[in-house]
Amino acid sequence: MGRPIRTRRQATLASLAAELGVSRTTVSNAYNRPDQLSPELRKRVLDTARKLGYPGPDPVARSLRTRKAGAIGLLLTENLSYAFRDPAALGVLEGLALACEDAGVGVQLVPARPGEEDVATVHRAGVDGFVVYSVPDDDPHLNAVLQRPVPTVIIDQPVIPGVDRVAPDDAAAMTTLGYHLIELGHREIGVLCMRLSRDRNDGFAPRDRQEKAHYHVQRTRLTTLAESFEAVGVDWSTVPVVERFEHTLDEGASAARQLLDANPQVTAIVCTSDILALGALHEAQRRGLRVPADLTITGFDGIADAERAELTTVYQPVREKGRSAGNLLLDPTRRGQGNPVTQQVITLETELRIGKTSAPPRTAEQHWFGP
Amino acid sequence: MGRPIRTRRQATLASLAAELGVSRTTVSNAYNRPDQLSPELRKRVLDTARKLGYPGPDPVARSLRTRKAGAIGLLLTENLSYAFRDPAALGVLEGLALACEDAGVGVQLVPARPGEEDVATVHRAGVDGFVVYSVPDDDPHLNAVLQRPVPTVIIDQPVIPGVDRVAPDDAAAMTTLGYHLIELGHREIGVLCMRLSRDRNDGFAPRDRQEKAHYHVQRTRLTTLAESFEAVGVDWSTVPVVERFEHTLDEGASAARQLLDANPQVTAIVCTSDILALGALHEAQRRGLRVPADLTITGFDGIADAERAELTTVYQPVREKGRSAGNLLLDPTRRGQGNPVTQQVITLETELRIGKTSAPPRTAEQHWFGP
DNA sequence: AACATGTTCTGAACCGTTACGGTTCCTAGT
DNA sequence: ACTAGGAACCGTAACGGTTCAGAACATGTT
Structure with a gap:
């Protein structure tokens, strides 16, 4: 069947509305609120959209208007080759991705090279919040994130007043x-x-x-x-x-x-x-x-x-670290306009697992603490 | 030092310009084109911005105007737990992330559940292109991606006319x-x-x-x-x-x-x-x-x-798969307005590696093909 | 003095959409 | 015949920027 030829830049919601002789609102509603218009008109709108090659409302324009980007940013100032090979880091990523997936929200890996002083990428990321993981305490990228007027959760970082944090003890x-x-x-x-x-x-x-x-x-x-x-x-x-x-x-x-x-x-x-x-x-x-x-x-x-x-x-629980961070960020009951945003600090349980690689030293006598 | 209190929604480029008594253009230039205004004025703009708690130009609004989201989307219709545990899939992700990092572009994991019929997440992703990897041939998400008026590269998928593809033979x-x-x-x-x-x-x-x-x-x-x-x-x-x-x-x-x-x-x-x-x-x-x-x-x-x-x-070469896909998507020499966009199909080399787990069957005689 | 050149800053258009608060029209109830 | 009420649709005003073609002014050239 092949996709429609990509005519150069046209077909906006407005042009579609004009073609149809309806208001832009109506076209918008055809996509976002089907109950706001008659099924016939909606079908006509959608059909004409197809005919004109209109791909549906532009995500960026929509984000601007709705003030929702539909994604959260993940900042990890590390060589990616490290992050993708360390099972612990991967666990965090997985947990975060799962939490976000549940909410239908994307996870954006924000490019931030270790040595890089240029934090523009942080400023340019169209996201609704940030998770910061595994960055040096004084990383400029972290500061850039804190500058942004969006919620942020830090994982495995020192406490920052007012910033949500997830970490094991x-x-x-x-x-x-x-x-x-x-x-x-x-x-x-x-x-x-x-x-x-x-x-x-x-x-x-x-x-x-x-x-x-x-x-x-x-x-x-x-x-x-x-x-x-x-x-x-x-x-x-x-x-x-x-x-x-x-x-x-x-x-x-x-x-x-x-x-x-x-x-x-x-x-x-x-x-x-x-x-x-x-x-x-x-x-x-x-x-x-x-x-x-x-x-x-x-x-x-x-x-x-x-x-x-x-x-x-x-x-x-590495996966839980990521998941908790995601949930914290996405929890709609927080940050409701009325309630005061209180800092959350989540401490996760760890567990000593004694395997077969630890035993008393060969030459030493045991040092008992008990009776 | 603590971050400035988050006063509720204010401080836009416009309000900052008003405060300063300069045009919006000038404020914009202070951030994006330092050479377009005197250093003194620029400093004054930036200082006032800090004072007012203006976090710099809004990424989404900027993206709308510049038509660049600064991120590409990755679609993998799989349980993420799978994707993050399969070393081959991880290699692809790593390669892609590296290519994007080089270009200062983010990678957004687009939420797309295997069974999910709702492809809204694909339509809502503010990205400049898509990489599609490891999805079933008939996945509705893939179709949704092809609908979007942005470049797309598919990895390990059957050839689709007009769509760039990277895969080993x-x-x-x-x-x-x-x-x-x-x-x-x-x-x-x-x-x-x-x-x-x-x-x-x-x-x-x-x-x-x-x-x-x-x-x-x-x-x-x-x-x-x-x-x-x-x-x-x-x-x-x-x-x-x-x-x-x-x-x-x-x-x-x-x-x-x-x-x-x-x-x-x-x-x-x-x-x-x-x-x-x-x-x-x-x-x-x-x-x-x-x-x-x-x-x-x-x-x-x-x-x-x-x-x-x-x-x-x-x-x-799994890493190369991801990297090639990223480079294909980000290559600025392609998709220049003049040149016709020709489909690229990249086939990567594979290599039979004979280890110590294959040998002639025990009871069978060898079947020689050569002399 | 006239003119070219450069620097610094501005006005207005534009990006594509959705939120908000209507208006219009039709139908059913009285 | 009149009106309440809902369904269907619409006009306007943001959303927060970037960009381009100049205006205003200072400086150098001939």
Whole structure:
């Protein structure tokens, strides 16, 4: 059948109305409120529209008038290749997409390169709200979003007054994990973490760098872990923390290698993500270390592969993060003109999942806390 | 610092101009063409804007005027949970997102539920073009997209006259794979495939169903494989084809079980995706079958996990599919007002990757074609 | 002094639609 | 015959910008 030839730019609602000898309102109603006009006229309108090649009301013009874009923007200042490969990030995206799909609203990936200072793309995005995920605390794009007069939800970011937020209690989760290791008897630990800042640093991260990390999640996990171990007398300055810019299995393995080469005494490697932990697992295997007999390895996130590997890790409901954020943004009962818009802060539950990669250190006696 | 209080709806470009005592043009220029006004005035405009809480030109109004939405729509009529879990689909999404990011253009996931007949979401999406991927041939959403007066690129869909298309040569690839098996000597094969239609059918798919499949890719792979084997005298009606609606490892395993339970004589299982093949691999292992000694298993797509498993499969450049589609859509040299818009059909190269899951059948003699 | 050139700013048209508040007309009730 | 009431349709005013062709004025050239 083939589509009608694309005559150059014509056929608007107005021209269609003129052709039909009816008002623009009527044509508009034919599309948007069928009950407002007789079925015969409606049919005539639609038929003529087809004849003239009128594709129906222009979405942008409609959005301008109705003040609804029908989409929300997702800002993640990351290399997309990262976002699309990290199962945790994907979970968030999936959850968000599902929530939006339920509401018939689109999700727009707003282009925002990590290094890019130009925030025009944020200003140009025709969306009814934003979800911000996984951006450094000081990212200019985030500021640009907050400038926009639309609702915003941040995920896994530090609290911003007046801005809705969804996040698990990373601190509590990491504390629980830390005490799990402490109870097992580990005192000589090492840490693998993801990038702490926009500047690349593949190697050991001194304490100063840990505390000044621009990535809130990483910072929280590290400092909380530090507190737990300092509480039992470990001097955190002596704990090796290896950072990796890229977040892949291979980098996890190489980080573990770097850590173990320099610190063969460690009995446990705490990783701030499952990916890194799985990489570390490979490296342990390569070295002929038995896990958990010779070395304990823990992850964070609770991705599917971790479960398969029976990794000791902290599970967090990534899909729920995305979904909650979407629901928060789209909830029509909020932001009704009357009610005062109150900030919502949703904290999601996490769960320590003890797998088969954590056990007491080989040489250490158990440190019991109970009777 | 906290954001300025959101006074209810005010501060437009016009009101700002009035406040300043300049024309709207000047304010517009302050944002879009700094060279068109003196630096002092520009600063005054921007300062006043900040003071008044004017967030800058409204994106939708701008889009209406400039006729550029700054985003392209992605239509994939699938459960999003599927799209976000299938590495092949993700690759396409990633490639598309990268191409768009390069151009500073957003990617909007257009909500389109599989069963949903309401195509309003397609009509309401404010986008400059569409990419359509992985939808059944007769999907109403696809028609709605074609109705829209914007450029469209389809990926892995049957050719539509006048519509740009990106796809690998599935037929050629499957033929190559088929002959690989034929040369190895396999004559008793079984097949695992993904959903063939919107109606769920977890089980054997008769030939009729294969040929009438609404999913072009699956249909092509099956019918091409059939042709290859018929060419060497195999009666395709006797070849068991097991279909699965969901596309997971577990379903792959269960499909393999169903296939082998009913047809223990098969020496090779051809799967139309790597995921299914990896699932089948698990099932083979569970049964104590050695692969490839006892059973040959092949996949399709060439995802990372397949490579890790050294699966014999057909590699296709999924990222390139997305990227090409994006570039096609965004290429400014095309669609210049003068030049005639010619249909582009891009065919991507595939590559048979022979891994360690294919070998001659145990009992059969080799069927050599060469000397 | 006349003229060309450039900078800075403006007026008016236009983008395509929907919201709002009518008006007109027909029918049924009294 | 008169009117209330609903169905069907319409006119006008936004919605918030961008753009183009100049106007106004200052500066340099001959």
